[in-house]
Amino acid sequence: MTNPERDPDLVTCTSTGEATIEVLAPRDVPLGGPRAMRVRRTLPSRSRSLIGAWCFLDHYGPDDVAVNGGMKVAPHPHTGLQTVSWLFTGEIEHRDSAGNHAMVRPGELNLMTSGRGISHSEVSTAATGTLHGAQLWVALPAEHRDTDPGFVHHVPQPVRGEGHEARVFLGSLLGSTSPVPTFTPLLGAELLLSPGTRLELDVDPAFEHGVLVDTGAVRVDDHEVERGELAHVPTGRDRLVLLAGDAPTRLLLIGGTPIGERIVMWWNFVGRSHEEVVAHREEWQAQVRAGDGVVTDAQRVRPGRFGVVVGDRLPPIPAPPLPNARLRERG
Ligand code: MN
Numbered sequence: 001m002t003n004p005e006r007d008p009d010l011v012t013c014t015s016t017g018e019a020t021i022e023v024l025a026p027r028d029v030p031l032g033g034p035r036a037m038r039v040r041r042t043l044p045s046r047s048r049s050l051i052g053a054w055c056f057l058d059h060y061g062p063d064d065v066a067v068n069g070g071m072k073v074a075p076h077p078h079t080g081l082q083t084v085s086w087l088f089t090g091e092i093e094h095r096d097s098a099g100n101h102a103m104v105r106p107g108e109l110n111l112m113t114s115g116r117g118i119s120h121s122e123v124s125t126a127a128t129g130t131l132h133g134a135q136l137w138v139a140l141p142a143e144h145r146d147t148d149p150g151f152v153h154h155v156p157q158p159v160r161g162e163g164h165e166a167r168v169f170l171g172s173l174l175g176s177t178s179p180v181p182t183f184t185p186l187l188g189a190e191l192l193l194s195p196g197t198r199l200e201l202d203v204d205p206a207f208e209h210g211v212l213v214d215t216g217a218v219r220v221d222d223h224e225v226e227r228g229e230l231a232h233v234p235t236g237r238d239r240l241v242l243l244a245g246d247a248p249t250r251l252l253l254i255g256g257t258p259i260g261e262r263i264v265m266w267w268n269f270v271g272r273s274h275e276e277v278v279a280h281r282e283e284w285q286a287q288v289r290a291g292d293g294v295v296t297d298a299q300r301v302r303p304g305r306f307g308v309v310v311g312d313r314l315p316p317i318p319a320p321p322l323p324n325a326r327l328r329e330r331g
Pocket of ligand 1: 076078120268
């Protein structure tokens, strides 16, 4: 064990002082057209691209679907990532080009692996009056990012203690371990805290963590985190102390080991270079131009990086124009 007094980096890591926790404020982003539903995006942010392998966090609602039409995301592609859909209220129908058809419901993990390429659609169901949830992405490590596309559904059993309830959908927390395999060490959990609850969590010091406040407010060490904000806690801690405010509080706790790779993230693609992302965009555009979004039986079996979403009649979403500048490596 290194003596902290002789290692300034360790002093920083074990400190509970002001400098180590960063609170990221959300950006308000329309998901599609100007009248479409809006999301609060905290990853990537200007100052932070990744928390472990988590590279994207959109938080939305509670939204009255009668007002904004709910979620209606037509077929679109992904590469190099996994998507986690986590709902608090409502229901979303998922369809993808690997043939998976799933209903996304509150408290249930739906994890889609794009691997080398997938396309999918996400549409809130007619039964949904209020839509409230989050979508997160996980960057696949270089050695696994060309893996086969796939989909996993898992319903975690809640674990309860004094003033708290947890649903651990990836990794381990509070003695609960998700059976869902991950490509890098990850944590993903929903936490419910009664007003005023102080909860100490034993965590892996090799992990960095993120605390997203969905409802209520929480203090992470000495930092107040308000609704919609994401607190980043760096590696080097074996304990997180959460203190709920005066209202019932719901959080998402994410974490993982830093991936140690720089990624290029643009639109729905996670790659490693500008050229690679440009090539994936062009492959998708070629498929859109060929009309593959209007599904015929012959097209269902056509091989290609992104495939065709089975059972969807919405036209596919074309990629936006590339920026003039080269896409930047981050992480
Ligand atoms: Mn998607």
